[in-house]
Amino acid sequence: MSQLDILDVPAKVISVDRREGDAFRAILYAPEIASRAKPMQFINVRVQESLDPLLRRPFSLSDVNPHVGTIEITWMVVGRGTKMMTQWKPNQTVHVLGPLGNGVGPDFLENKRKLILLAGGTGFAPIQLLGVRAREKGVDTILIYGAKSRHLLMNTDRLKEVGCKICTCTEDGSYGSKGLVTDMAELQLELIAEEKIDPENLVALGCGPTPMLAAIENLFADTNIPLYISLESKMACGYGLCQGCAVRAVDPQRGYYRVCTDGPVFLAKDVELESE
Amino acid sequence: MSQLDILDVPAKVISVDRREGDAFRAILYAPEIASRAKPMQFINVRVQESLDPLLRRPFSLSDVNPHVGTIEITWMVVGRGTKMMTQWKPNQTVHVLGPLGNGVGPDFLENKRKLILLAGGTGFAPIQLLGVRAREKGVDTILIYGAKSRHLLMNTDRLKEVGCKICTCTEDGSYGSKGLVTDMAELQLELIAEEKIDPENLVALGCGPTPMLAAIENLFADTNIPLYISLESKMACGYGLCQGCAVRAVDPQRGYYRVCTDGPVFLAKDVELESE
Amino acid sequence: MDLSVDVGGFVVKNPVIAASGVLGYGEEYARVGNIDWFGAVTVKGTTLRPRHGNCPPRIWETPSGLLNSIGLQNPGVDEVITHYLPQLAQFDVPIIVNISGETYEEFQEIAKKLADCPHVTALEVNVSCPNVESGGMAFGTDPGSCYRATKAVRRSWPGPLIVKLTPNVTNISEMAKAAVDAGATCVSLINTLLGMAIDIQNKRPALGNIKGGLSGPAVKPVAVRCVWEVFQSVSVPVIGMGGVFSWEDALEFIMAGASAVALGTAVLVDPYAPKKIVDGIQSYCESNGIDSMSSIVGIAQV
Amino acid sequence: MDLSVDVGGFVVKNPVIAASGVLGYGEEYARVGNIDWFGAVTVKGTTLRPRHGNCPPRIWETPSGLLNSIGLQNPGVDEVITHYLPQLAQFDVPIIVNISGETYEEFQEIAKKLADCPHVTALEVNVSCPNVESGGMAFGTDPGSCYRATKAVRRSWPGPLIVKLTPNVTNISEMAKAAVDAGATCVSLINTLLGMAIDIQNKRPALGNIKGGLSGPAVKPVAVRCVWEVFQSVSVPVIGMGGVFSWEDALEFIMAGASAVALGTAVLVDPYAPKKIVDGIQSYCESNGIDSMSSIVGIAQV
């Protein structure tokens, strides 16, 4: 039993700024979390000191800097909590529980030559850190990123800087190609097929809305490329206590997985994507 | 039926600062309220945009500047709401309903040569504005002000500036004389008696904790000086709807008064001071 | 857009009603807001004789909730008829009179007096007040008593008849059915949840009357569940209430089965709430192509 | 200072217990906090056979409250005994096993299996779960059934026996009395209030299982009132719960009559809540010259 590896810390807000479109980014000083975090993990944040909103809000770590002790989250305003967070002020303290979730360990990229990242909307947030780490390891990385419209796209400069290939699309064509992530993924898969890499040396990970995940799962079904997906669900605790974040397992014996501790990253073939 | 003379306005916070001891002061830009307010009136403030705390908090107007459109409140931190208010930032907007309560109209000082103000703790807040107005009218004003200890006293400089006579006491002797407001009031009443002013030309007003009000009521019972008291009570609406702020009337036929609309200022002889 | 809806024998121009006990008789509210923002107004619980109400403290804040123990303070039905209703009738809004009796006979008597008053559109029978000793909630916690109280009113009041139900029961649907069987043309719910608080500083109950009624956003999930259940059990319109603070809340009730909602605590905290909520419903309907309220009433029922 | 208190046949070192359903079997919590901050821990509702739980979504936030419809997801009593309890027993904290049956016989059978397990200090009979179809809350809404369910457990379990009551009834005291008559040595309350929410974006119920149980600060006033009433009706100790988030909340329950409190939702939101609350009670007692918990239990009763 690994003990006391998750912490609830009062994190100092270093900065909050508006990014491209509707996205916001906060950098928080939380060295205990920064030093432990893996890509695709998340934190659970107390938005303000009040009983309403009552629950913490989960956000993926979009970047981590263990040397200076900071973590970064990137979010879109979709409701009350995410709106209140835009009012955070530098030097104020917010309660942050983390690092949470299984995340992606060092073995994830072992023997891999190419990593295919598929992101929709805010699903880009956790993908960013994974992309950076993959490039650090010299793994060829391609990001296929889409959203409904330009203002719902997050900034991908950081991945561009580290040499990640980036294909962006929007449903309304307001930025990048016009179309869905799957359209673009189909194209890229064809190109990759031409490279004749052993599927064992490839790996893909998707993060975004359920319909998108379902569509890419379909697409990858025809390949032998292992596909991982990172899920979201309503969470009460974020650390495995309440069973609230259940997602149905494909194996009926297994019943449900908890997104917060068994996930958020699953092998796509292990979970049933229910349309909520 | 006087209509639409109370407003709920989004007031801009001009400044929040810590005063002497534990007291805080905020200046809010609310010209509609500033232009209508009378001394001893109050406002009902939404502390933050959240459903917890749910109710607004009532605060007396400690100063009003109709020319620049500002109102001032002064408070002590006693619980969650008053604590959250210390975090208000300049330029943010807070919802303010007012002006509320009967307050003290122009006739209050008619024919008066001397005004005796008695304040305990935060009870000083509304008294300040009344003292200023009385001095503007040239009425001799004396303030008898007490608190448990020095850090619970509010700053009285403003009244000193306008030529108000000030006697301060603390129960623990940490500032001014050691003793209770009533001790000091007794002394002052004796001095006033020597001036042989017709009681009709005198008027007194007290504001503070219930035991203090009860004690001064006792003291004044032996004089013919009209004594007013300003009451507090738990309020849900502050503008007369809920009947929640009830205080028992001396006249049993009358039942209860509402502190928020029938008061907060009452003739001491009209209300029963119950020890909550 | 037309937001009007039938609530059991009368039509309100919009589905946002003032709940009983939070509007006085309109006089105070008119200093701050416009009474005709509301589709209808319900006056404070009216009893046969005047009542001074309960000992203070009467108010205590709880997380997202409000405990009150006002205790049906009101000037009595006669005074209400002669003095208050004519004044409230100046505003062109249907008036619902909430009535409370200690016996079946009292219910009938109050109703009879109000039947002769031209200003009353509907009666709301309060079988659910947690803040009075005799009668009050007792009528609403047993289907037989609920039936008899409603019937007593029905005998002397021919118009629209709303019965207001309490959530402090094992089975609220039973009560709704009893009310409808006895002639209710509408049911309203929920009245407050029975609650209390301790003032730990004084080591005693926070309210002078010990227990009180809990209202506000805290109770909304219970209220929505009650509306959902009652909608399935009776065929008269339902007025939903309990924690409606926003237009989203109002839609939650409407989709669960309420034809209209009532605002209690919200009016205390935010005088402009009725306007904001009506406007919000209006724009929701417009941007979602909904052209009558009735088309979304109970739409979430599965 | 000694914060220990008797809760009906066993003593807890402090009056802060983990409520059923929010601590799993300790494994996950141990990664964040110390299980022995608690005076005792209650495990998730345990059934005869394994249960996978209800369809998602299972969680919905409400104002100062939480709706859940987990549905007693658990590996079944046998697996709990062989695998989970030994693991939880590593921590030196009394274990309470919350059990739920669909029939009286099932209750008796589960209790029998647990009677042979050395790790169990007390049983908590769940006659109040709103989230399962058969049994569940039904046992707790009728005094006769409550009596029989308790009796069934009593037959095969000789130790401390807690009955957990539901607030979704007209009269909770009746249920408490029935439980005590059948042999309960303690009653715990409240389980969640039956509630629901509509997801207006999807125009359907927010929870996969439609209705759910409401917990958290929103329900505190109802819970305190229930503790107050039950304290007056029975002489066994009461474990109070429902929205305890701070040491002040804990004292509110204790002064109303609870010998100890349990934390549910608070643990989900703030893993360190038990420590903060125990420390807070400790310093309150020290600075107010209170030298035993029992001297303030029910002190607000008038």
Ligand SMILES: Cc1cc2nc3c(=O)[nH]c(=O)nc-3n(C[C@H](O)[C@H](O)[C@H](O)COP(=O)(O)OP(=O)(O)OC[C@H]3O[C@@H](n4cnc5c(N)ncnc54)[C@H](O)[C@@H]3O)c2cc1C
């Ligand atoms: C593991 C995980 C990682 C996440 N990472 C990010 C991230 O990096 N960036 C980002 O922008 N968002 C992320 N989310 C989603 C984010 O948690 C929600 O957008 C946020 O909680 C909404 O809070 P709110 O108060 O603004 O919305 P609310 O007012 O509560 O609801 C508004 C909308 O958001 C949805 N929502 C509410 N809570 C959740 C939740 N816990 N999970 C999913 N949807 C929810 C509601 O269904 C509703 O449609 C993540 C969610 C999970 C579970």
Ligand SMILES: Cc1cc2nc3c(=O)[nH]c(=O)nc-3n(C[C@H](O)[C@H](O)[C@H](O)COP(=O)(O)OP(=O)(O)OC[C@H]3O[C@@H](n4cnc5c(N)ncnc54)[C@H](O)[C@@H]3O)c2cc1C
């Ligand atoms: C007409 C009126 C004018 C007031 N003017 C001032 C003022 O100018 N300056 C000032 O410092 N205070 C004033 N008060 C008191 C002030 O409203 C309370 O201190 C404040 O509401 C407490 O809020 P809280 O959230 O910090 O306290 P809570 O956490 O709610 O409670 C902390 C303590 O404050 C008491 N309290 C809470 N609400 C009220 C209330 N509405 N009235 C009285 N006591 C309450 C509680 O009983 C408790 O003891 C006034 C009150 C009234 C009714």
Ligand SMILES: Cc1cc2nc3c(=O)[nH]c(=O)nc-3n(C[C@H](O)[C@H](O)[C@H](O)COP(=O)(O)O)c2cc1C
């Ligand atoms: C201060 C106050 C007084 C009330 N008085 C009455 C009343 O006289 N008669 C009645 O039927 N309901 C009364 N109620 C209950 C409300 O009408 C309403 O049913 C309840 O408060 C739930 O709605 P809300 O959450 O919007 O307040 C009162 C509620 C409050 C808060």
Ligand SMILES: Cc1cc2nc3c(=O)[nH]c(=O)nc-3n(C[C@H](O)[C@H](O)[C@H](O)COP(=O)(O)O)c2cc1C
């Ligand atoms: C996620 C969750 C799961 C629960 N599971 C159970 C359970 O299995 N058995 C039970 O008796 N109560 C269960 N409860 C109820 C709690 O034990 C407690 O009675 C209730 O939540 C009120 O306390 P709180 O407000 O502190 O959460 C559960 C509550 C929650 C929030």
Ligand code: FES
């Ligand atoms: S959110 Fe509680 S178990 Fe996952």
Ligand code: FES
């Ligand atoms: S606070 Fe509502 S009537 Fe005074």
